[in-house]
Structure formats: C-alpha cells, structure tokens
Amino acid sequence: MKSVVSERKYELSLKARVPQLAGKGITQEAPAEHKLAADYYDTKDFQLARAGIALRRSSGTGWCLRLPFSAGTGQELRFPLGEDAKVPAPVATLVRAFTLDRKLRPVAQVRTDRFTHRLTDASGRTLATLADDHVTAEVLGGQELRLDRWRELDVELAPESAPELLARLDRSLRKRGAESAWWPSKLQRLLGDGTADARGSREALPAYLREHFERLRRADLGFRVGADDSVHQLRVAARKLRSALQTFKPLVGKKKAVAVAEELKWLGGELAPARDAEVSQARLESCLDDVPSELVFGPLRQYLTRDYARTSQTELARAAEALSSTRYVTLLRSIATLLDQTPPVRKKRLRKPMRKTARKLYRATAATEGLSGAELEKALHNVRKKAKRARYAADAVRPVFGKKLRAWRKNVKAVQQTLGKHQDSVVDREALRHFAIDGFSENQNTFTFGLLYGRDEAAASGLRDRFADEWRTLRKGKRPAWLKV
Structure with missing residues (x-):
C-alpha cells in the first residue's frame, strides 16, 4: 500500500x-x-x-x-x-x-x-x-x-x-x-553531470521531439499515480509527437517515422474515449448550468453523471490496459531509438515540410466549398486536423524562424480553436440525441435535451461564420515569403 x-x-x-x-x-x-x-x-x-x-x-x-x-x-x-x-x-x-x-x-x-x-x-x-x-x-x-x-x-x-x-x-x-x-534527489546530487543528457544536437526538431517524449513519459507517470488531467496530457504529447513525425518524416527517417507515427495513432485511439468522455461531460453539465431552472425537466444532471461514470470507468480501464501492454513499451523504445538517431537539421531543410503542411491546410479548406450538413461538418473537422498539424509544425520550428512565423501561427491557431469548438458541438449533439433516445425509453421528459440540441446547432452556425472570417485573415495575413502557397 x-x-x-x-x-x-x-x-x-x-x-x-x-x-x-x-x-x-x-x-x-x-x-x-x-x-x-x-x-x-x-x-x-x-x-x-x-x-x-x-x-x-x-x-x-x-x-x-x-x-x-x-x-x-x-x-x-x-x-x-x-x-x-x-x-x-x-x-x-x-x-x-x-x-x-x-x-x-x-x-x-x-x-x-x-x-x-x-x-x-x-x-x-x-x-x-x-x-x-x-x-x-x-x-x-x-x-x-x-x-x-x-x-x-x-x-x-x-x-x-x-x-x-x-x-x-x-x-x-x-x-x-x-x-x-x-538537484531533485540525493542521487542526482551525488552523480552531478553524470546524468546530463548528452545526446547530440539541441537544434529545433530534435529538441522538440525530445521535449514531447519527456512529456509523454511524465504524463504516463501521472496517470499511474492518479494525477488530474493525466489522460489529456498523455494524449496531447502523443498527438504532438505523431504530428511532428508525420510533418518532418523526410528529415527524421521516413520509414521509421511512419512506423512510430502509426503506433502513436494506436495509442491515441486507446486514450481518446476516456478523454472525450471527460470533456463531453464537463461541456454538457456547463450547458445545463445556463438553462433556466423552469426549463430543466427531470433529474438530468444525475442522468448525465450516471451515464458518464459508467463510460469513464470502462474507458479508463481501457487506457490502463494499453499502458500496461508490451506494445506500449515497444513503442516507447522505438521513440527513444528514433530520437537517438535523429540528426541535426539545417534551417533550410525545415522550410519544405512547413510549406507542404500549409498547402494541405489550404486544400482542405478549399474542399469545404459547396458542402452542407454532415458532409460539411466532416470536412471542417478535417480542416481542423490540418490546422492543428500546421500549428504544431510552427511550434517545432519556432526557435529557428522566431518572429517570422508568429503572425501566421497565431492565425492558424485561431482557425483551429474555432473549428475545435465546432467539432465539440457536433459531438455534443450526437451525445444529446443518444441521451434523448435513452431518456425517452425510460419515460423521462427529454425536452431539455432537445433544447440543448437546438442551442448547439445555432452555436455551430455562428462558429462556421467565425471560421470564414478567420480564414480570410489567415489568407491575407503576414507570413514568410517562403511559406506562400
């Protein structure tokens, strides 16, 4: 104990x-x-x-x-x-x-x-x-x-x-x-510089990869000791590592980078349901707080708590099983080996992957033209993922390009966050539909779920308008000449 x-x-x-x-x-x-x-x-x-x-x-x-x-x-x-x-x-x-x-x-x-x-x-x-x-x-x-x-x-x-x-x-x-x-411990005080990291270059890309591998391992430790938000931190670290490997794979070693990125995708998939349940519950409970009491019918908060508690317990067990697997340790070893072998990267070689990532974002946005309904929601979710990858790429090369990317990264982040809220509304509406169907089968009054659904639908429309404005700002905004697409 x-x-x-x-x-x-x-x-x-x-x-x-x-x-x-x-x-x-x-x-x-x-x-x-x-x-x-x-x-x-x-x-x-x-x-x-x-x-x-x-x-x-x-x-x-x-x-x-x-x-x-x-x-x-x-x-x-x-x-x-x-x-x-x-x-x-x-x-x-x-x-x-x-x-x-x-x-x-x-x-x-x-x-x-x-x-x-x-x-x-x-x-x-x-x-x-x-x-x-x-x-x-x-x-x-x-x-x-x-x-x-x-x-x-x-x-x-x-x-x-x-x-x-x-x-x-x-x-x-x-x-x-x-x-x-x-020194954090007596042992490290005794060893002194003997524990210093001596694995080569501190240039932008190797340093970025090492930073997020370290964050992944610390979040793993946090999960095992029951620290708050550890599932989220694990997922973010895995996503940033995967994104960087996908963006800069020609500079890291394409075959190895693709293999590790695929395993990071598996890990993210094992962690996602637990994190999604946390976020969805918090959002829906917050929405309930904004509904006038006279429009809240039935024990809705207790209903949400019961449903999410069951889901959360199942998905946390799934995450724990993934982190206990041989596959996971093999992934960590593969990342460590890849980092040891990642060479220094010259500044000019970082530009091409950045341009390619930006180009994918612009193409994904162009693909939303003329769409509506579920097809538009799916396409906007794809734009969000491309924007997130572009933002992470900008973060990785920030020590190299500094102020030159600041405005462009800021505009990309604004687009990503707006579309993130839009995707949240898509997920919330699906959850509300599920709760309404289940509540009806249990003879509950589901009016409030319908009310929240309508509010989310209206919010999504407003977010699409905001995205259109932010995209125009991104298109016209300041960026390095070599990032023109």
Whole structure:
C-alpha cells in the first residue's frame, strides 16, 4: 500500500545554523536525531536520475519513490519494505515509461545524519516536519568512485495540513538563507553531470521531439499515480509527437517515422474515449448550468453523471490496459531509438515540410466549398486536423524562424480553436440525441435535451461564420515569403 507525501527540498551551507520557523501559530520543537542509510536504485544508464526521479530503499522507511513536479518541489510515494531487496512490482510499474523494463539495481549508498524538527500548532498537532540532513554518499556497482558530503533541508507537510502552509514555510526558509535545491534527489546530487543528457544536437526538431517524449513519459507517470488531467496530457504529447513525425518524416527517417507515427495513432485511439468522455461531460453539465431552472425537466444532471461514470470507468480501464501492454513499451523504445538517431537539421531543410503542411491546410479548406450538413461538418473537422498539424509544425520550428512565423501561427491557431469548438458541438449533439433516445425509453421528459440540441446547432452556425472570417485573415495575413502557397 502506498502513501503520498508533499514536500519541498532546499540546500544549506554545512556551517549554517538550522532555520527557526516558529511564530504565527507555529512551534518548532527541539531536534530528534536519526542515523539513516539508504540504497538508491536505477537503471545502468541512470534513466530515472535523468528524469529527476529517485528510488531508494531504507530499512527504516521502506521504499520511497520521489517524483519531481517543479523546481524544488516533489511528491514522494512510499511503499512497505518487503522481504528482500528486489524492487516491488508496483514500484517498477510506476516508472516503466522511463526504465522501459530494464533492470533496476543499487547504484549508490547514502548515509544521512538527520535532525528532525516537528512544527506544531497551539494544540500540539503536527503541521509539518523540518528535516536537517547532513549527507555522505558514494557510488556503487563498479562506477567511477565518487564520494561527497553536503547538507540539505526537507520540509514535509502533514497529511491533513493545507497546501498553503508549504508556501508560507518556503518564504520563511528563504529569508533565513535556504535556497531551492538544485538537484531533485540525493542521487542526482551525488552523480552531478553524470546524468546530463548528452545526446547530440539541441537544434529545433530534435529538441522538440525530445521535449514531447519527456512529456509523454511524465504524463504516463501521472496517470499511474492518479494525477488530474493525466489522460489529456498523455494524449496531447502523443498527438504532438505523431504530428511532428508525420510533418518532418523526410528529415527524421521516413520509414521509421511512419512506423512510430502509426503506433502513436494506436495509442491515441486507446486514450481518446476516456478523454472525450471527460470533456463531453464537463461541456454538457456547463450547458445545463445556463438553462433556466423552469426549463430543466427531470433529474438530468444525475442522468448525465450516471451515464458518464459508467463510460469513464470502462474507458479508463481501457487506457490502463494499453499502458500496461508490451506494445506500449515497444513503442516507447522505438521513440527513444528514433530520437537517438535523429540528426541535426539545417534551417533550410525545415522550410519544405512547413510549406507542404500549409498547402494541405489550404486544400482542405478549399474542399469545404459547396458542402452542407454532415458532409460539411466532416470536412471542417478535417480542416481542423490540418490546422492543428500546421500549428504544431510552427511550434517545432519556432526557435529557428522566431518572429517570422508568429503572425501566421497565431492565425492558424485561431482557425483551429474555432473549428475545435465546432467539432465539440457536433459531438455534443450526437451525445444529446443518444441521451434523448435513452431518456425517452425510460419515460423521462427529454425536452431539455432537445433544447440543448437546438442551442448547439445555432452555436455551430455562428462558429462556421467565425471560421470564414478567420480564414480570410489567415489568407491575407503576414507570413514568410517562403511559406506562400
């Protein structure tokens, strides 16, 4: 069984006095000393440390997995010690996107002389714990011998404490000489630059691909620990990777890029229903909020909640099954290999894929002429997808072309967002039709569903008019000469 801890880490000089945080309802107790020893686990090439993740085993506290969320701030998941020193299966599963099923082994030993100060309120209830750690560490497992000593502070909130307390304690510690920890874990502090990413060029395209692969892996971790919005973040990262590979496949390696893009499409398809259910429920409940109470008949909100809860549970299980599959790990390995092999790309070579992507957007828009009804809705959805790919392509090359693409990208984004809302109305109307049919079969009054359907239909008409205006702006707007199509 895991427990979750919120904490913040700081650095402090070996000679400095421990900060005093008493005052304004907080009492800082005298320190209690503890002698701690922990073994840190990682892959042979330190994939966890590269990602700012630390896994340690201590006879006193069991297994601890530290996950970084932002500079100096992290979350710790703690697990029972177990019968042996083998990494527990639930822990290994959480970091699977980073280890890619490679073996986790002891890589360093850290000995800590810890002085803990309880921070309590007037009633003696623990609000947080300040740990003053004096650390000695060494690398294990045949690595180059490295010994080090340093000092750090950890502030750990009690489970029932308000998150705002962490920010308050942070201000107090900074006033007293503490600084945000440069390293996310003791292991990374010990290894130093040994965990730096040394995989070649930092040019636009390779950097963009690495960034979104990292986001995909972090969203995977978020999904496994139950973080909010993790399905959405997974889906977005997969979509951006796939889009970039499709756009720039001649520069990455066409055959490999196409193969990875197809697998990313599979992953997106496994994640989409869970995310779509979340979004659709939120939109429809918001629409209900805008309906006057005298026009709401029956327990519609409860009906939506019941239906979406059933759908959400099914689709989240589907997403979890996909992320547990061998196919998914194979995909992650393929992406990692592709990134290792992606060469530096000269500026001029980025222009042709950009022009091709823009041309597809313009052709898709031209194809909407003369259409109506369901055919027009389908064609506009295609324009939206082409606009999204063009926007992502502009994001990928932004460090290279900078201001020259800014206005064009802004106009493309406006088109994409308007058509995104239009597609939402299409999806909502289909859902409302489904709810009306089911509600009627259960002898419910479905008038309100029909009312919402009519509102969505009218909104879609307005969005099509807005798209027409935004498209004219895009056509006439500023862009580099080489992007003329």
